[in-house]
Amino acid sequence: MMKVIICEDNSVHRAKLKQLIENTILREKVDLDIALCVGEPEEVIDYTEKNHITGIYFLDVDLKNNINGIRLGERIREMDPLGFIIFTTTHLEMSYLAFKYKVEAMDYVIKEDYDFKQRVESCLLKAYSTYYKGKLKEGYISIKEDTRIINIKLCDILFIETTEIAHRIRVHEENRQFEFYGNLKNVQEKLTSNFYRCHKSYIVNKDKIEEIDKKNNKIIMINGEECYVSFRYMRGLLL
Structure with missing residues (x-):
């Protein structure tokens, strides 16, 4: 089962994003699980170090921490090179930093945009589809x-x-x-x-x-x- 990890320091935004992802999992009937939903980047680093996974990561760019979302993405990329990283942000102008630190983000989703919900759902399902499309050729079976x-x-x-x-x-x-x-x-x-x-x-x-x-x-x-x-x-x- 593929794991979803959320790191968002704002508790309201964190709960909203978690609920959105849970609803998508239920509605689309996909084999995903929210393994971690936290506000502290250190918890994400600790989890990723201890668990050998290819995950889907939703990271807030501005985490009010000495490790911001871009830096966190850099650490994740070292431990999970095939993972899917999606930044949620109010600061699109900071996206250039992802290129600087070679994070290879899948997308940048603006929190206040009218299509926030659709963009999150699209990223989640695209990551899921991309991962299993490859894995079904590498020793997986799919049971409906x-x-x-x-x-x-x-x-x-x-x-x-x-x-x-x-x-x-x-x-x-x-x-x-x-x-x-x-x-x-x-x-x-x-x-x-x-x-x-x-x-x-x-x-x-x-x-x-x-x-x-x-x-x-x-x-x-x-x-x-x-x-x-x-x-x-x-x-x-x-x-």
Whole structure:
């Protein structure tokens, strides 16, 4: 899931921008999450240093801090070279500084302009589309659900299983699980060769297997989770 980071020192503007982005995410059903919404640039730097992400950053230019938005963008660009940086400002004349510090901003959105809402939405959706258009060619699959589109990074998947609810699929990643409606056959057609149908109810990522317990027909994944392998599919798993 792609992350959105907001840094705006004015609490009213910060809340307005956050609400606007949340509404866009819900309305457009995109797989985005607001990971951080703060007024202090140091918090953004700390988050970006600790999390290896390609993010969408909305940065106020004038942060009433010794680190202004342009400088913050410069730091972000060092840590997240492929990130999308959008400056929100009342000072368009300061935009030249972004070129000076090689920030490579996606856009400059004037807070008081009549089309502020449309410009923010446009930037958000364009960044999302650009990112996943490239990533879908680099080991992602896109799953459509009623209320959202889920973009799944294949190398993060441990295994996929059916649930007790008919036509409901659960995806296990190392640090999260999520569900959607579908069937294993259709999902398997979108997967790469390292995924193996090991059971009528399971598809496993062979690259994420820690151990195969042949006696109990179990597969232990790298995070300790277990799934089952049927006897008829055991041989194919061991090849």
